[in-house]
Amino acid sequence: MTQRQHNIPFNKPFIVGKELYHIARAVIENRHLAGDGPYTRACEQWLEAALGARRALLTHSGTAALEMAALLLNVQPGDEVIMPSFTFVSTANAFVLRGAVPVFVDIRPDTLNMDETLLTGAITPRTKGMAPVHYAGEACAMDAILRTARINGLWVVEDAAHALLATYDGRYLGTLGDLGCLSFHETKNIICGEGGALLINSETLAERAEIIREKGTDRKKFARGEIDKYTWVDIGSSFLPGDMVAAFLYAQLEQAHAIIQARCKLLARYDELLTPLETEGLIRLPRRSENSVCNGHLYYILTRSPDERSRLIRFLKDRGIMAVFHYVPLHSSPAGLRYGRCAGDLTVTEDLSGRLLRLPLFFEMSDDDVRAVATSVTEFYLGGTAGRR
């Protein structure tokens, strides 16, 4: 049997042009390699201006931004934090590290985001906050989430790791809750290897955030000349990236809008090429959320069964196309069972996470690549291998 052999990875880290130029400036001109240097500040200013965040602090990962959020909100042992089970481990881990209990709620079948209608039922006297995750850069129903938070006196930390520059009602995701967490991991839209940022939208949290990021010291005030010596004033850790990493990130931020535009175009092509299969009822394509402009972060399809998904992954792999799935729902993972609990049953999470398949998507992907993937998926369903039923 002759079949076309492709070589399409799932993800491919990319550079957009001036990364090495900025790194050279950081190293040779600025001579600032530690954290909180000129490039860190430039990235933070870019984020504050582009997103309208009150304050942005660069961190060495999205995970670190979430951990900073938990410290900043004084999360205590026994506190409960409502979140989806369908997310990356860091959403839960950040709070579990402080002794809190993640309370998992089910997701909506359309956007795969935390189902806002289940929140009120999940609240107990121990509930302190919520951590909605904007899956695939599609906005959670933030109006309802923020309203529920306000009524019950809860804080909201947006896990916006997927969501840089995506909007809800014209406002940027990550700037709607008390805090927002971004990631610049090499699998995200804008990258620097490992990196992230904490967006601080509440004035009262900004000063302490700088202290927590600087090992619990008031070094930042010292650097600004506001005090004549710096000292240990609070708990904290080292959450700063080095300035070389920030220099790399700065080059990417300068091109952020173009990068996202390119990704959205690839998404639209996938939609266009795979719609016939959805029309036939063979797969389901991503649903857009209301009032939201997405950022082309990832593309997934829903197969009809976990077994069909396994066969499709093998079929694509045989043709040199790498497709992967995520997430193993946290409530069914060993640590999730130990540290978290469920509010209600999580049938949508269990069903959809077993059938979701992510297709390749990266900045340098060509239209031919998208066509090759879509053609292979189509062959799987219509070419006789999987059978048309």
Ligand SMILES: *Cc1c(COP(=O)(O)O)cnc(C)c1O
């Ligand atoms: C990637 C990701 C994180 C963690 O970000 P890192 O930069 O990899 O630490 C957290 N939450 C979600 C939903 C993510 O996808």
